Amino acid sequence: MDCRQTREFLSALVDNEMIDSQIKQKVEEHINRCATCKNEFELEKKTKQTIQAKVKILPVPNELINSVLNQVKTLQNGHPAYLNTAQNLKPMSKPWLEIAFPLGVVLTTLLLAILLVSVYEKKVNQKELIAKEVSGLINHFDSISQGLSKPEILSNDPTHVRNEILSRASFTPIFLDIPEFEIVGASIKDPHLHSGNAKCVNLIYRKGEKLIFIHQAPMSYASMHDDVKKRILKGEWIYDAIKDESFAIWGTSDLICCAISNLSKEELEKILKQSK
Amino acid sequence: MRLKDKIKNLLKQEKRDKKLTDEELLEKQKKFEEEAIPHMQFLYNFAYRMTGNEEDAKDLVQETYMKAFRFWEQYEPGTNIKAWLFKIMKNSYINKYRKAAKEPGKVDYEEVKNFYETVRDESFETSDLQEHIFENIFEDEVIEALNKLPDEFRTVVILADIEGQSYEEIADFLDIPIGTVRSRLHRGRKMLRKELFEFAKKKGYIKGKPKDYEIDDPEKD
Structure with missing residues (x-):
């Protein structure tokens, strides 16, 4: 050898x-x-x-053992852990990432512009006014669709989402039946920083890469411009789009609803009309 | 049988089925806890040595167990569960930390060649010097040296020398022949020694010119 x-x-x-x-x-x-x-x-x-x-063998931290056992129990009880559904959300987030930053810049600039305009000019354009109302929601929608923030409820089981919402929300939201779309999750946190009140429900509907986000809040809590409120109370559905996100605002007798979507304005309008 | 009884029976049956499923679910959970949880120390230590910190190691272990539980049906009872868990973790690690990585388990020969070229230039060991290299070395230096090895070599060194796994087990974990385990381990340890030598040299434990050291031809290996 x-x-x-x-x-x-x-x-x-x-x-x-x-x-x-x-x-x-x-x-x-x-x-x-x-x-x-x-x-x-x-x-x-x-x-x-x-x-x-x-290099010695390290003992396993107790909290790791506990959290694994707890997560197994949670999975067992039919509440899929975040990991489970996060993977469903991820694939569609990729194309969004590319526009996320410029979009953020555009939105921030827009907001600043709106603020300046509203300070120096009493007469505010309706379109900009509405954009201001929804920009917080759009940001929230963005961060969720990119997987940057996690909605409190995520599940492949729409019934589970409904039950969770009903047990947590302070009012009864509307569960729109959107053809071909499934409810995949929801958040209850209020994205409007100025209201500071956790009195809204955001339902997340999904069909492949298409997402619709339905925000609902009791009319009494909705902090919005009187002009917009008046239009909604008259029964008007306001459709518009900012960059790649389309949105719709409407109201019921006691709820204010807002849909944010990555669909085109026309497509969103068509789908929402079918859902009524 | 009257319709009423039929319905009654059906309802009973349904209830029983539901209960059985619950029992089965509980059984699944019990089995999982009995079989998979005991390997946590092994997995955690491997994760810790690969990621280098507690938080990432915990995340990796947690992810591994969640995946294992979700795919529990795919595990064949009686087969090597430790290897099954290890493979899940290895894939998670690769997905997380080596996004643009080559195929799992494949050695990047370019990387190894480059490494060997540096070894070749300055050979570092004679028997009189070994004491200096090994005796003045600290834990964090060994770890740092380990972290410098290409993943394929680091993996076998961690498994054999830190975790104390047999060659057969390692071959099973990594889906490679035992001969490959042998040679990767030999080379991995040699690379590690080279790194330790660098530390020793920096700290001044070893003096002298490279020509004083015996030139060890890496081609021999």
């Missing part, structure tokens, strides 16, 4: 993993004859011992 062949078996000799006794004997014979290989063998042994002496 030569040096090269011997080296192939050095680790096995170090670890006492030699299965074939004939090979083992040959390797040992070579090592006893060849100083270089013997040195190599001794060094490898020493390396292993050093690793073993310096």
Whole structure:
């Protein structure tokens, strides 16, 4: 056996993993004859011992064991963990990422512009007014569709979402039946920073890569411009779009509803009319 | 049988079926906890050594267990559960940390070749010097050296020398022949030694010119 062949078996000799006794004997014979290989063998042994002496086995943190056991229980009870549904949301988030930043810049600029306009000019354009109302929601929609923020409820089971919403919300929201769309999740947090009240429901509907986000809040909590409120109370459905997101605002006797979507304005209008 | 009784029986049957499913679910949970949970220490330590920190290790282990539970039906009872769990974790690790990585388990020979070229230039070990290399080394230096190895070599060194797994187990975990385990481990340890030597040199434990050291031809390996 030569040096090269011997080296192939050095680790096995170090670890006492030699299965074939004939090979083992040959390797040992070579090592006893060849100083270089013997040195190599001794060094490898020493390396292993050093690793073993310096790098110790760590105990598993208790909280890890507990959280694994808890998550198993949660999965068991039919409430899929975030991990489960997050993967469903992810694939469609990719094309969004590319526009997320410019969109954010555009929205921020828009908001600033609106603020400036409203300060220096009393007469505010209706279109901009509405854009201001929905920009918070659009941001919320964006961060959810990109997977940057996580809705409190995510499930492939629409009934589960409904039950969760009904048990958590402070009012009874409308569950629109949107043809071909499924409810995949919901959030209850209020994206309007200025209202500071957790009194709204955001339902997330999905069909493949298409998302519709239905925001609902009691009319009394809705902080919006009187002009817009008046239009809605008259029964008007306002459709518009900002960049790639289309939206619709409408009201019922006691709820204010807003749909945000990555569909075109026309498509959203068509779908919502079918859903009524 | 009267219609009323028929309905009654059907309802009973339905109730029983439902109950059985619940029992089955409970059984599944019990089995999972009995079989999979005991391997957490092994998985956690591997995750910790691969990611280098507690938080990422915990995330990786958690993800592994969630996936394992979801795909529990795919596990064949009686087969090596430790290897099954390990493979789930290895895939999660690759997805998370090596997005643009090559195929799992495949060695990037270019990477290894480059490494060997650096080893070749400055050989580093004679028997009189080994004591200096090994005795003055600290834990974090061993870990740092380990982290410098290409993943394929790091993996076998962690499994064999830190986790104490047998060659057969390692072969099973990584889907490679035992001969490959042997040679990867030998090379991995050698690379690690080279890194440790660099530390020793920096700290001044080893002095002298490279020509004083015996040149070890890596081609021999």
